[in-house]
Amino acid sequence: MMSPSTSVIHRRRPRPPLDTTIHGQQMLSDPQFFAEQFLNSLQFSMLLFLLAIGLSVVFGLMDYLNLSHGTIYMFAAYVAFSIAQLGGSFWVALAVAPVVAAAVGVSLYFLLLKRAETGGHLTQVLLTVGVIYMGTDLIRIVYGDLPKGVPQPESLSSAVNLFGILYPAYRLFIIAIGLLVMIVLYFALERTRLGALVRAGVDDRATAETLGIDIGKVFALVFGIGTYLAGVAGVVAAPVFGVYPGMDVSIIILVLIVVVVGGLGSLKGVIVGSLLIGFADTFGKILLPQFAMMMIYLVMALVLIFRPSGLMPARRFSASG
Amino acid sequence: MSESLLHVDDLHTYLGDSYVIQGVSLAVPSGKVVALLGRNGAGKTTTLRSIMRMVHPRRGRVTFDGRDISALATFEIARSRISFVQETRAIFPSLSVEENIAVAARPAENGNGWTMQRIFDDFPNLAARRRNGGSQLSGGEQQMLAIARALVANPRLMLLDEPSEGLAPLIVRQIADIIGNLKRAGMTMLLVEQNFVLATEVADHIVVLGKGRVRWTGTSEELRKSDEIRHTWLGV
Structure with a gap:
């Protein structure tokens, strides 16, 4: 049972058996199927969340559009694959790969991406799309073109009986990680001094600097945390979707939609956006398989018509008076 | 005049293509209040923003407590103990x-x-x-x-940009009291203000800006007497 996701990923995987036996229209009358798809949506939403939070806060804080965020996700997934090849367990990969991803992400930022800080979004898009191409080619050179599998951890390979529904334990684990990160980030942002500094920077960076706050340093830390979480997403996604060159591009588009729909720079926005897109994607593919991708864009269009700055954007100081 | 805490020396700042600050020099002595007056667009706010390096002057030097701060980042200038209260309040x-x-x-x-x-x-x-x-x-x-x-x-120095702007008279009075109390406590301040009465009441020294240049300097008393300066550069 695999959660439907982006078209590229979708094509590479066999259709979930239930999709072919039960038509979408019958879905609502089958509570078991509905519950499973609900959990699949939730699990996919959590992956989107782990990726989108870094992109959104980096954009909110520095106004930097870093499309190569997904490359870090792919990189971590391949590090996890290599660790598995070398005989390391999933847990070793989960401990190591995100740290390596964050180190690579932060180095990449300071050695290259930083140069486009003042260049505007177009320059940033051009530069980071270049990084995406280079990243994909590097992966191809080292690992080849074919998709590879990463085994699930032994301890989570069974199914759990959840109110009468058998559901893979590993997928519940992904949901749990996503929820845990949400809670930790909420408290870090709302209840700590660093969180207040981040919010101040997102509200009004120039003013934060006039108060003696080194936004560059706050940003480096936030960028590190964001790429770390992208790495976590890469590791936990690998056993479900497999690893392949281009896995970053197929998900980064959905992640961008999450950020736009949720509103830039706010944790609540990313949570709401991830859930909305995760559910729209999963259920869209079941209910209206022929319009699967259109469903996502429809949601985005509707949100942008009624809430042009997203559902829950960070509150911005308006320079009046 | 006592030792000056802040020295601005021949500052030139462009905002895009427009030449907003055309060689401004001024000094704020320790423990004194200097008011920067002038019409809208005279370059008052840009002078303060140049001191904080929120905009980057083309030329000129700013020294604070004898130390050249013209090449520091904004947050470093703030940490050297200069506080900036912006016109927009920026809460x-x-x-x-x-x-x-x-x-x-x-x-x-x-x-x-x-x-x-x-x-x-x-x-x-x-x-x-x-x-x-x-x-x-x-x-x-x-x-x-x-x-x-x-x-x-x-x-050790406060830059205040139009603290009374857009406020009800009663609140303006409160703000004026706060500034007065700070002054009595020995705070050094550089104050930009459109409210002529408030500015001349609290300031030891006045600098009048017009079209990006210093047009006049003197005491509040001298400015009250000089109708010509007030009419030409302040419109009051």
């Missing part, structure tokens, strides 16, 4: 009143300066709203918070 809407103060706090070197507690003792209306969001305050409360946020960094 962080996502932060509570308390957090707005906390992010700016910088303990005094001698240990008995402004603390969060002392701010709330002196600004009871802020204490009453300490858990409120920054976006829920009235204009007057925002201005009080902006001043409180500047004080809690325990500055």
